[in-house]
Amino acid sequence: MATIDYTIPGEPDLETVDININVGPQHPATHGVFRMVLTVDGELVTDVDPVIGYMHRGNEKLPENCDYRQVIGYHDRTDYLAQFNTEHCFVEAIEKLTGITPTERSEYIRVILAELNRITSHLMFIGAFGTDVGIFGTSFMYAFRDREYVQDFFEEITGERMMYNYFRPGGVAWDVPDNFRERCTQVLDHINSGLKDLEGLIVDNEVVLARCRGLSRVSIEDAINWGLSGPLLRATGLEYDLRKAEPYSIYDRFDFDIPTGKAGDVYDRVLIRLDEMKQSVRIVEQALAGMPDGPIMAEGMKRILRVPEGEIYMRVEGPRGEYGVYIVATGTDKPYRHKVRGASFSNLSALRAMSIGNYLSDVIIILGSIDIVLCEVDR
Amino acid sequence: MLGILKALKTTLRAAMRKPVTVQYPTEKKELPHRSRGLPVLLWDFEKDEPFCTGCQVCARYCPVDCITVTMKDNPKKAAGKSKRKKIVDQFYLDYARCMRCDICVEVCNFDAIVMNNTWEGVELSTYDRQDLVLDTDALLKQSRTGQLKDPFREPMGVAHSGWSPKVEEEEEAEETKASEEGGEG
Numbered sequence: 001m002a003t004i005d006y007t008i009p010g011e012p013d014l015e016t017v018d019i020n021i022n023v024g025p026q027h028p029a030t031h032g033v034f035r036m037v038l039t040v041d042g043e044l045v046t047d048v049d050p051v052i053g054y055m056h057r058g059n060e061k062l063p064e065n066c067d068y069r070q071v072i073g074y075h076d077r078t079d080y081l082a083q084f085n086t087e088h089c090f091v092e093a094i095e096k097l098t099g100i101t102p103t104e105r106s107e108y109i110r111v112i113l114a115e116l117n118r119i120t121s122h123l124m125f126i127g128a129f130g131t132d133v134g135i136f137g138t139s140f141m142y143a144f145r146d147r148e149y150v151q152d153f154f155e156e157i158t159g160e161r162m163m164y165n166y167f168r169p170g171g172v173a174w175d176v177p178d179n180f181r182e183r184c185t186q187v188l189d190h191i192n193s194g195l196k197d198l199e200g201l202i203v204d205n206e207v208v209l210a211r212c213r214g215l216s217r218v219s220i221e222d223a224i225n226w227g228l229s230g231p232l233l234r235a236t237g238l239e240y241d242l243r244k245a246e247p248y249s250i251y252d253r254f255d256f257d258i259p260t261g262k263a264g265d266v267y268d269r270v271l272i273r274l275d276e277m278k279q280s281v282r283i284v285e286q287a288l289a290g291m292p293d294g295p296i297m298a299e300g301m302k303r304i305l306r307v308p309e310g311e312i313y314m315r316v317e318g319p320r321g322e323y324g325v326y327i328v329a330t331g332t333d334k335p336y337r338h339k340v341r342g343a344s345f346s347n348l349s350a351l352r353a354m355s356i357g358n359y360l361s362d363v364i365i366i367l368g369s370i371d372i373v374l375c376e377v378d379r
Numbered sequence: 380m381l382g383i384l385k386a387l388k389t390t391l392r393a394a395m396r397k398p399v400t401v402q403y404p405t406e407k408k409e410l411p412h413r414s415r416g417l418p419v420l421l422w423d424f425e426k427d428e429p430f431c432t433g434c435q436v437c438a439r440y441c442p443v444d445c446i447t448v449t450m451k452d453n454p455k456k457a458a459g460k461s462k463r464k465k466i467v468d469q470f471y472l473d474y475a476r477c478m479r480c481d482i483c484v485e486v487c488n489f490d491a492i493v494m495n496n497t498w499e500g501v502e503l504s505t506y507d508r509q510d511l512v513l514d515t516d517a518l519l520k521q522s523r524t525g526q527l528k529d530p531f532r533e534p535m536g537v538a539h540s541g542w543s544p545k546v547e548e549e550e551e552a553e554e555t556k557a558s559e560e561g562g563e564g
Contacts, residue, residue, distance in 0.1 A: 070442035073480040138390065145399050152411075159415035159494065159531065165480045173485070177413075200389040204382030 032374030055378035093314035106171035121319035132368035146194030170298035212267040230321025236264035242317035342376035416500020430491035433467035437483035445476035493530035
């Protein structure tokens with residue numbers, strides 16, 4: 001980290017006192033119950049002490065007393081903006097442990113829903129980020145208009161708006177409605193037009209440019225050392241996406257690009273998310289074209305799923321980065337150990353290094369650009 | 380400056396179109412058929428009794444333990460009006476704890492419980508938490524009065540989602556096993 005020159009040219013050296021400022025835990029800019037103890041010297045932030053744990057609900061321990069089907073519901077609640085992605089991770093882990101092969105159709109349904117979920121999550125980010133930057137409300141309303149549309153679509157399929165509990169080891173809980181294709185195409189059209197609106201609002205906006213460009217630059221080496229993943233890592237220029245690097249499910253069948261940034265600054269992180277949404281639309285279009293008919297559940301599934309002895313670490317590319325599940329199974333219907341690797345947690349650990357030396361108001365933007373979900377951080 | 384104008388163009392275009400929002404308490408969007416409200420019990424109009432036999436499978440599989448069920452001998456079986464040997468005696472469902480995961484619907488062998496897909500299934504604000512613990516009559520009210528017209532179940536029931544229902548023999552075997560275990564304990 002570069003040392004900061006605190007002397008103001010042309011002014012005599014004055015004795016200054018550092019002040020501690022508490023941001024949060026109940027503060028709209030912290031995106032949840034997150035607390036930052038900022039030490040400021042004038043307007044410059046000299047130290048950041050993130051305090052987490054306000055949202056701790058024992059989401060890793062609870063599933064150890066639940067059978068495998070019940071755990072799926074708790075996975076929705078670890079990352080409440082990317083529920084399908086988290087469910088996907090968990091059911092893939094169980095499938096790999098037990099050797100169940102999910103049916104073709106269910107794989108396509110999963111990928112479509114997970115990619116649409118990535119879009120809703122990024123829309124949420126763009127909306128909330130606009131509020132952080134200072135375009136208060138406008139981008140939020142636009143992003144939410146489109147997000148709502150996708151959310152309605154999810155409700156038509158799963159019945160729920162947030163906690164879907166839809167994926168199952170071996171397939172999905174029930175088949176999609178008959179008008180799935182038409183509705184999905186409508187949703188994609190809606191997203192495409194919505195993305196144009198959002199780009200018009202954000203990409204060339206002078207307020208966003210002035211505040212975000214060049215802010216909190218991260219090099220590739222630093223990003224790797226800090227354990228960043230997802231859009232934060234790709235913003236530095238490293239082309240690393242688990243969907244390509246370690247294809248899970250059926251992602252190897254689709255043709256899509258990994259958007260990368262150049263500078264690794266906050267502006268790149270926003271652009272990357274906008275680009276990623278377009279790539280997700282591409283994947284959904286391809287998946288929709290290739291979706292076969294057929295059963296949605298693997299054959300021979302027992303009423304009670306007993307997972308054979310073994311352990312597995314399964315990871316997927318969530319909207320925020322690498323979401324992983326580590327499961328130790330002992331042959332019963334409950335996991336013996338259940339560990340979640342939240343992308344937000346690892347990304348948040350870089351907050352201190354990223355924000356020292358920046359202005360107080362910029363720290364809010366930096367925190368916003370990490371796109372944390374506190375449920376995933378504290379679990 | 381150009382960027383600001385571009386953004387203004389976007390917002391101005393929005394002024395021309397109709398609002399996408401709905402004035403909620405007075406106007407309501409139509410809920411999709413699969414909408415998952417809080418669970419309710421179904422009423423068997425043919426036999427004039429609930430479908431639920433009080434087998435407690437939902438209570439066992441509920442991740443948040445919000446269901447309490449007891450079972451009794453069916454008086455209508457003795458009278459020869461019904462085939463059900465057992466019938467639900469008390470069914471308590473704590474709506475304040477329910478997380479609407481749909482597992483109770485999935486595991487139910489008798490298609491007795493469904494998620495409420497009407498607005499009554501989600502608009503439940505009360506001043507007292509105790510009011511959210513519903514008993515058998517309150518849970519059956521929706522279905523009995525005909526408000527719950529077309530509840531969603533997967534087309535082929537639980538078998539479709541792979542968690543196939545037990546055949547009767549298997550269930551009886553388990554029941555006897557359970558009673559033996561209970562006797563030992």
